[in-house]
Amino acid sequence: MIITRDLTKRFGDFTAVNRVNIKVKAGEILAILGPNGAGKTTTIRMLASILKPTSGQVVVSGYDSVSHSQEIRRLTGLLTEHHGLYTRMKAHDYLRFFGQSYGMGADQIRARAEMLLERYGLGEAVDLRLGQYSKGMRQKLALVRALLHDPSVLLLDEPTSAMDPSSAHLVRNSIDDLRRSDRAIIVCTHNLFEAEALADWIAIIRRGEIIAMDSTDQLKRRLLGNPVMELRVASALDGVLDLMPEGVRTLASGVNWIRYEVEDPGRINPIVIRTMIEAGIPIVTLAEVERSLEDLYLRVVENGRGEVVR
Amino acid sequence: MISSKQFTSGLATFAGAWTLARREIRDQMRDWRILTPIILLTLFFPLLMNFTARQAVDFVERYGAPVIGDRLIPFLLMVVGFFPISISLVIALESFAGERERLSLEPLLATPLSDSQLYIGKLIASMVPPLSAAYLGIVVYLTGLYFRIGWTPTVSLLLQVVALTTVQALVMVSGAVVISSQTTSVRAANLLASFIIIPVAQLIIGESLIMFWGRYYILWWIVLAQSLIAIVLIRIGLRLFNREELLGNELDVFDVRWVGRTFWNAFKGGAGSIGDWYRGVLGRSLRSIRIPIGITFSLLVLGFFAGFRYASVFTLPPELFEWQASRDEFAEALRRFGMLSAAGWVKIFLINLRAVGIATLLGLFTLGVLGEILLMAPIAIIGYLAGNIYLAGQDPLLLLSGLVAPHGILEIPAALLAGGAILQLGMAAISLPKGSSLGEGWIKAAAEWVRIMLGLVIPLLVAAAALEVFVTPRIALWVLSGS
Numbered sequence: 001m002i003i004t005r006d007l008t009k010r011f012g013d014f015t016a017v018n019r020v021n022i023k024v025k026a027g028e029i030l031a032i033l034g035p036n037g038a039g040k041t042t043t044i045r046m047l048a049s050i051l052k053p054t055s056g057q058v059v060v061s062g063y064d065s066v067s068h069s070q071e072i073r074r075l076t077g078l079l080t081e082h083h084g085l086y087t088r089m090k091a092h093d094y095l096r097f098f099g100q101s102y103g104m105g106a107d108q109i110r111a112r113a114e115m116l117l118e119r120y121g122l123g124e125a126v127d128l129r130l131g132q133y134s135k136g137m138r139q140k141l142a143l144v145r146a147l148l149h150d151p152s153v154l155l156l157d158e159p160t161s162a163m164d165p166s167s168a169h170l171v172r173n174s175i176d177d178l179r180r181s182d183r184a185i186i187v188c189t190h191n192l193f194e195a196e197a198l199a200d201w202i203a204i205i206r207r208g209e210i211i212a213m214d215s216t217d218q219l220k221r222r223l224l225g226n227p228v229m230e231l232r233v234a235s236a237l238d239g240v241l242d243l244m245p246e247g248v249r250t251l252a253s254g255v256n257w258i259r260y261e262v263e264d265p266g267r268i269n270p271i272v273i274r275t276m277i278e279a280g281i282p283i284v285t286l287a288e289v290e291r292s293l294e295d296l297y298l299r300v301v302e303n304g305r306g307e308v309v310r
Numbered sequence: 311m312i313s314s315k316q317f318t319s320g321l322a323t324f325a326g327a328w329t330l331a332r333r334e335i336r337d338q339m340r341d342w343r344i345l346t347p348i349i350l351l352t353l354f355f356p357l358l359m360n361f362t363a364r365q366a367v368d369f370v371e372r373y374g375a376p377v378i379g380d381r382l383i384p385f386l387l388m389v390v391g392f393f394p395i396s397i398s399l400v401i402a403l404e405s406f407a408g409e410r411e412r413l414s415l416e417p418l419l420a421t422p423l424s425d426s427q428l429y430i431g432k433l434i435a436s437m438v439p440p441l442s443a444a445y446l447g448i449v450v451y452l453t454g455l456y457f458r459i460g461w462t463p464t465v466s467l468l469l470q471v472v473a474l475t476t477v478q479a480l481v482m483v484s485g486a487v488v489i490s491s492q493t494t495s496v497r498a499a500n501l502l503a504s505f506i507i508i509p510v511a512q513l514i515i516g517e518s519l520i521m522f523w524g525r526y527y528i529l530w531w532i533v534l535a536q537s538l539i540a541i542v543l544i545r546i547g548l549r550l551f552n553r554e555e556l557l558g559n560e561l562d563v564f565d566v567r568w569v570g571r572t573f574w575n576a577f578k579g580g581a582g583s584i585g586d587w588y589r590g591v592l593g594r595s596l597r598s599i600r601i602p603i604g605i606t607f608s609l610l611v612l613g614f615f616a617g618f619r620y621a622s623v624f625t626l627p628p629e630l631f632e633w634q635a636s637r638d639e640f641a642e643a644l645r646r647f648g649m650l651s652a653a654g655w656v657k658i659f660l661i662n663l664r665a666v667g668i669a670t671l672l673g674l675f676t677l678g679v680l681g682e683i684l685l686m687a688p689i690a691i692i693g694y695l696a697g698n699i700y701l702a703g704q705d706p707l708l709l710l711s712g713l714v715a716p717h718g719i720l721e722i723p724a725a726l727l728a729g730g731a732i733l734q735l736g737m738a739a740i741s742l743p744k745g746s747s748l749g750e751g752w753i754k755a756a757a758e759w760v761r762i763m764l765g766l767v768i769p770l771l772v773a774a775a776a777l778e779v780f781v782t783p784r785i786a787l788w789v790l791s792g793s
Contacts, residue, residue: 089333
């Protein structure tokens with residue numbers, strides 16, 4: 001649904017985005033991560049047909065972003081980094097204007113607006129001027145604006161950055177719902193927890209280039225190595241380490257614990273458990289050591305290059 | 311004829327533009343900073359003008375000069391219309407630059423509204439409230455006058471004032487929206503607004519003089535001229551409107567290196583040597599200005615014949631053209647002017663160069679029009695003198711062959727080339743390739759102008775000045791004295 005081919009954008013001598021290739025199908029979420037100034041917003045603006053690529057191509061739902069920019073804008077919901085609301089307006093007036101810009105009828109606008117405002121907890125704020133909204137409310141209204149015309153493609157730049165935890169949770173759930181209703185979604189975020197929770201695919205962009213892209217699990221595996229397991233037992237591990245099956249690489253151990261790396265936990269871990277039982281060592285826990293997306297992100301961004309898979 | 315498809319497309323464009331305009335107008339109606347002056351200028355100001363008119367009429371009638379009152383009332387009518395529309399300038403300057411400052415531009419640009427819908431929507435939004443206020447102000451003023459002194463305007467005067475008010479608003483707003491779309495802040499837009507305020511102020515002074523002079527028919531020409539200017543400005547606006555640059559931050563940044571590089575690349579045109587440059591690049595430039603040169607040539611012919619025709623309207627005394635009698639004075643005048651000397655050569659060249667320079671400056675701000683007029687004015691004068699010589703019973707070819715042709719053979723081609731280059735430069739803003747920035751377009755047009763000047767016009771003027779100083783006087787004396 002969203003495809004870019006060698007997407008490049010230059011501003012004079014400065015290359016903001018360099019040969020970016022991404023593909024997001026309906027029902028998928030791609031999270032674009034990257035430091036400030038990495039080219040995330042420029043990429044989003046090209047996908048939304050606001051900026052024209054210097055070279056390369058953007059195709060959204062079969063439309064080329066240069067020759068069919070209006071069609072793409074009609075199909076796309078864009079949540080911009082800055083909400084830029086018209087502060088003297090009220091929510092319904094504001095949404096009516098955007099609905100009309102998207103060619104929606106009055107009844108359709110009213111129905112969608114009421115439903116979305118209720119859903120995002122803004123139903124009681126409709127009589128306030130937008131200038132009176134809190135930062136989080138403004139962000140939610142901006143999201144409502146992006147969703148108003150029921151777009152099949154969503155481009156969300158920092159969708160929860162100004163929200164309190166419960167609002168952010170609500171928004172994340174609704175993004176997840178939208179994915180399930182077959183939208184193609186791209187989320188730019190600095191919130192790595194959010195990216196990990198939502199995205200099917202992660203792309204890390206640095207200095208305009210995608211330096212790593214894959215599913216979260218695959219990226220972790222490729223860039224942080226095999227899963228690491230931690231086994232804790234009720235008695236001392238003396239002599240047991242020698243009994244560990246082939247395929248286990250011990251990373252560290254203590255009196256009653258061992259941390260090891262394993263390529264195929266599904267096959268090896270049952271063998272480890274059986275070995276422990278046969279040796280008469282009661283197992284307390286066996287769990288994968290949590291490796292966060294943050295570790296991955298920092299490693300990729302600091303080292304400069306990961307591995308682009310898609 | 312407009313096809314039904316074009317009509318439908320026009321309607322669709324207007325519908326989208328109106329969506330934007332309606333939002334903006336509603337928004338303006340909530341802003342007390344816009345509402346207060348509009349209300350004051352709509353209601354209070356016309357009543358003040360009523361009072362002023364009444365007092366002025368009473369005062370001048372006491373001294374038996376009712377004509378002043380007669381002229382003052384229509385003038386105040388124009389002022390009542392103009393003051394509210396001055397607000398449209400402020401609104402229009404804020405249109406895009408303000409949205410950019412408030413960071414609300416990107417969501418707007420992400421809508422399916424087309425570039426023309428956005429531009430026209432902003433244009434309408436900036437015009438409607440002030441213009442409505444102006445019309446209302448006119449109604450209040452006229453109603454007050456009717457009840458105070460029983461004065462009513464002629465239909466023609468009323469139409470003129472309404473038309474003037476409308477086109478003035480359109481000119482100011484279309485210019486201001488262009489400025490607003492080319493700046494990154496309201497402050498920068500306000501600074502550039504002097505490009506609108508100064509000419510409009512001059513225009514208002516001119517219109518006032520015309521009204522006090524009682525030559526109301528001239529106002530129709532002003533309406534026509536302003537309508538044309540408005541069309542040109544709207545075209546410039548649509549041409550320059552660029553979603554991409556609206557979001558950029560570099561519009562206000564003066565990058566000397568970029569300017570220099572862009573200019574040099576355009577000037578050089580990829581030539582490897584001076585020979586290449588003369589043959590290839592200059593040839594390309596000449597081809598690119600062949601239409602402006604054609605227009606300049608038409609103006610030259612028109613200027614000559616207009617001058618020739620006016621000789622019968624403003625005829626000079628025939629004795630002025632008794633060459634035999636004035637031969638010695640003529641020879642003395644030539645010597646005084648430095649003819650037949652190297653100093654005269656330099657002087658003539660510098661005068662011509664200055665004329666081209668001034669014509670270029672005037673052309674820059676008038677789409678080339680004033681530049682062309684200045685360059686072709688001498689041709690009209692030559693036509694006028696030739697006409698007078700003809701009316702004096704002599705052969706105008708004497709003048710042309712003795713005083714014009716010897717150096718004109720080089721100077722006239724130089725003037726045609728310079729006129730063409732100036733017209734091209736002046737029109738650069740409205741003939742930019744779509745998507746090009748104003749700066750880039752102007753720098754390239756300036757490079758083309760410099761190329762024509764350095765490569766052809768200046769060498770021709772140097773040679774023409776030499777002919778004018780060393781050859782023309784001798785031939786002139788010989789031809790005119792008949793010796």
